[in-house]
Amino acid sequence: MLSIESLRQELSVPRKIAIIPHQKPDADALGSSLALWGFFKNKGHQPTVVSPTDYPDFLFWMPGNSEVLVCSDKTKEACAKVISEAAIIFCLDFNDLKRCEPLDTFINDNTSAIKVMIDHHQDKKDFADVEYCRVTAAATAELIYEFIGLLGNEADITTDIASCIYAGIMTDTGSFKYPATTAAIHRIVANLLEKGIDHTAIHRNIYDTSTLDRLKLKGFALSERLKVIPELNTAYFVLSKADLGRFRHQTGDTEGLVNYGLSIKGIKLAVILKEDEGFVKMSLRSVGNFSVNEVARTHFNGGGHINAAGGRLNMSIQEAEAAFLEALKNYANVLATAS
Numbered sequence: 426m427l428s429i430e431s432l433r434q435e436l437s438v439p440r441k442i443a444i445i446p447h448q449k450p451d452a453d454a455l456g457s458s459l460a461l462w463g464f465f466k467n468k469g470h471q472p473t474v475v476s477p478t479d480y481p482d483f484l485f486w487m488p489g490n491s492e493v494l495v496c497s498d499k500t501k502e503a504c505a506k507v508i509s510e511a512a513i514i515f516c517l518d519f520n521d522l523k524r525c526e527p528l529d530t531f532i533n534d535n536t537s538a539i540k541v542m543i544d545h546h547q548d549k550k551d552f553a554d555v556e557y558c559r560v561t562a563a564a565t566a567e568l569i570y571e572f573i574g575l576l577g578n579e580a581d582i583t584t585d586i587a588s589c590i591y592a593g594i595m596t597d598t599g600s601f602k603y604p605a606t607t608a609a610i611h612r613i614v615a616n617l618l619e620k621g622i623d624h625t626a627i628h629r630n631i632y633d634t635s636t637l638d639r640l641k642l643k644g645f646a647l648s649e650r651l652k653v654i655p656e657l658n659t660a661y662f663v664l665s666k667a668d669l670g671r672f673r674h675q676t677g678d679t680e681g682l683v684n685y686g687l688s689i690k691g692i693k694l695a696v697i698l699k700e701d702e703g704f705v706k707m708s709l710r711s712v713g714n715f716s717v718n719e720v721a722r723t724h725f726n727g728g729g730h731i732n733a734a735g736g737r738l739n740m741s742i743q744e745a746e747a748a749f750l751e752a753l754k755n756y757a758n759v760l761a762t763a764s
Contacts, residue, residue, distance in 0.1 A: 426555070426556065427539065427554045427555045428555075429555065429557070429575050429576075431555075432513075432539065432541065432555050432576075433575075433576055435512070435539060436465075436468070436470070436513070436576065439469050439470050439471065440470050440471070440511075440512040440513055441470075441471045441473075441507075441510050441511050441512050441513075442465055442470050442471065442472040442511055442512070442513045443472075443475055443507050443508045443511035443513075443514045443515070443538075444458045444461055444462055444465075444472055444473065444474045444475070444514075444515045444517065445458075445474075445475055445476075445477070445508075445514065445515065445516050445517065445525050445528055445532070446458045446474070446476055446477075446517050446518055446519070446525070447477070447517075447518055447519035447524040447525055448477045448478045448524060448525060448526065449478050449479075449676060450476055450478075450480045450484075451480075451481075451484075451518075451596060451680070452484060452592045452593055452595070452596040452597075452631055453518055453564045453565050453566050453592075453593035453594075453596055453597040454517060454518035454519075454565065454593075455476070455480055455484050455487060455490075455493075455589075456484075456487060456566050456589040456590060456591075456592040456593035456596075457517045457518055457543070457565045457566045457568075457569045457589070457590070457593050458474045458476075458493075458515075458517050458518075459474060459487050459488060459489040459490065459493075459589045460569050460570075460586045460587075460589035460590045460593075461515060461517065461569055461572075461573075462474050462489050462492070463488065463489055463583065463585055463586045463589070464573050464576075464577070464581060464582075464586055466489075467581065468577070468581075473492070473494055473507045473511075474489070474492065474493045474494065475493075475494045475496065475504050475507055475508060475528060476493055476494070476495045476496060477496050477525045477526060477527065477528045478495070478496065479495055479497075479676050480495075480676060480677065481675070481676050481677020481678075481680060482675070482676075482677070483630060483631055483634045483635075483677060484592075484631070484677075486630045487588070487592065488585035488586075488588060488589065489585070489589075496527065496528060501527070504528060504531065505531045508528065508531040508532060508535055508538075509531060509534065509535050511535065512537075512538060512539065513538060513539045513540075513541060514532055514535065514538045514539070514540050515541045515543065516532070516540065516541065516542045516543070516544070516552075516553065517543050517544070517565055517569070518544055518545075518546075518565040519544060519546065520542060520544045520546050520548070520549040520550055520558065521548075521549075521550040521552075521728075522550070522552055539554050539555065540552060540553045540554050540555070541553055541554065541555040541556075541557070542556045542557070542558060543556075543557045543558065543565060543568050543569060544558045544565055544568075545558065545559055545560055545561075545562040545563070545564065545565050545567075545568060545730075546728065546729055546730065547560050547718050547728065547729070547730065547731075548718070548722065548728050557571075557572050560730075561605065562605070563594060563597055563598045563603065563605035563606055563607065563610050564593045564594045564596075564597035564598065565593060565597075566589070566590045566591075566592070566593025566594045566597070567590075567593075567594055567609075567610060567613060569590060569593070570582070570590050570594075570613050570617075573586070582616075582617075582620060583620070584620050584621045584622060586620075587617040587620035587621070587622045588617075588622045588623075588627060590613075590617060591614065591617045591622050591624060591627055592627050592631065594610060594613065594614065594617075595624075595628065595631075596631060598610065599684075600628070601614075603732070604732075636675075636678075638672045638673045638674075638675075638678070639672070639675075639678045641672050642669070642672035642674060642678055642679070643685075645668070645671075645672065646662050646664060646668075646679075646682055647685060650662050650663055650664055650668065651685075651686065653689065653692070654753070655691070657694070657753060657756075657757060657761060658691055658692055658693040658694065658760050658761065659692065659693070659694045659695070659696070659753065659760060660686035660687070660689055660692045660694075660695045660696075661686060661695065661696040661698065661749070662682060662683070662686065662696070662697040662698065663698045663742060663746050664679065664697065664698070664699045664700065664742075665700045665742050666700045666701070666702075666742075669699070669700070679697060679699060679708075682697055683695050683696065683697040683708045683709070683710050684710060686710075687710050687711075687712065692712075693711055693712055693713060693715055693760060694709070694710070694711050694715060694717065694760060695709070695710045695711070696708065696709050696710075696749065698742065698745050698746060698749060700741075700742040700745075703739065704737055704738060704739045704740070705738045705740065705741075705742055705745035706735070706736075706737055707721070707725050707727065707735060707736040707737065707738065707745075707749070708734075708735050709721055709725075709729075709733070709734045709735065709736065710732060710733055711731075711732045711733075714731075715732075715756075715759060716731045716732075717729070717730075717731070717732060717733065717734040718730055718731055718734045720734070720756065721734035721735060721736040722734075723752075723755075724736070724748070724749075724755075725738060725749075725752075726738070
């Protein structure tokens with residue numbers, strides 16, 4: 426394991442740098458990536474953000490977004506080239522290379538690059554040469570703020586960089602309402618505000634730019650696809666491919682939907698099951714001490730945080746719902762009394 430000081434020495438001369446977020450990057454993953462991209466670009470390096478998949482268009486406003494290389498059938502060779510030529514590869518907001526497929530193969534193939542992991546999730550896998558990880562951090566963007574400070578100083582954080590960091594912190598703290606929101610977070614945000622960010626515009630860009638189809642999908646999900654199991658303090662949504670197609674679903678259209686289930690009085694666990702090509706994606710949220718990270722790891726090939734996790738089942742939506750309900754039986758006593 427290399428030290429931050431060793432990494433700083435490696436960065437004392439211009440380097441080609443690849444910055445990788447996880448699949449379907451959210452505001453924390455993309456914001457962290459573009460903040461680090463902006464910092465390295467200003468320092469004279471040659472950074473490139475390579476996203477393993479597309480991401481919601483309500484994140485396109487982020488400074489540097491137009492420079493992101495999104496992996497697809499058409500760009501896969503270009504992505505491989507960037508990663509193969511990188512002297513340093515940053516892996517942001519994930520701690521298992523499976524979370525950045527198909528880029529994981531290119532990362533593994535570049536055996537000479539220094540791999541750096543910056544992340545705040547549980548159950549870390551050991552693949553990086555340098556780690557800057559803390560599971561108690563509210564967001565990876567919080568760690569990026571600290572990391573830039575370790576490599577440079579406060580003056581290196583421009584308004585554009587600050588805007589990307591703020592977006593990551595704002596979303597991963599649930600607009601500063603989640604338990605991981607600390608006094609230190611508010612001090613960071615105060616510093617970001619002093620950099621001249623427009624926090625109102627950032628919030629509006631992320632939360633108040635829905636398409637009509639997205640709003641209709643949300644209404645449909647709430648009225649037709651929300652199920653409640655009161656004896657288990659559980660609410661869940663089941664969305665099939667047909668449901669999503671009906672409302673011309675785009676990446677990010679179900680972002681935040683699971684939280685509506687959690688907003689019901691008395692509900693301790695909320696889940697959304699969303700059908701894709703040959704698999705079902707799951708998002709799990711909880712309140713109190715009920716660990717959806719444990720549930721996702723044990724039953725749904727996933728993981729995350731205590732109160733926010735994700736998973737995936739390679740089966741039909743009907744089979745996935747049955748598997749979810751079966752798994753719930755293992756937690757019946759805990760959920761019935763969860764706090």
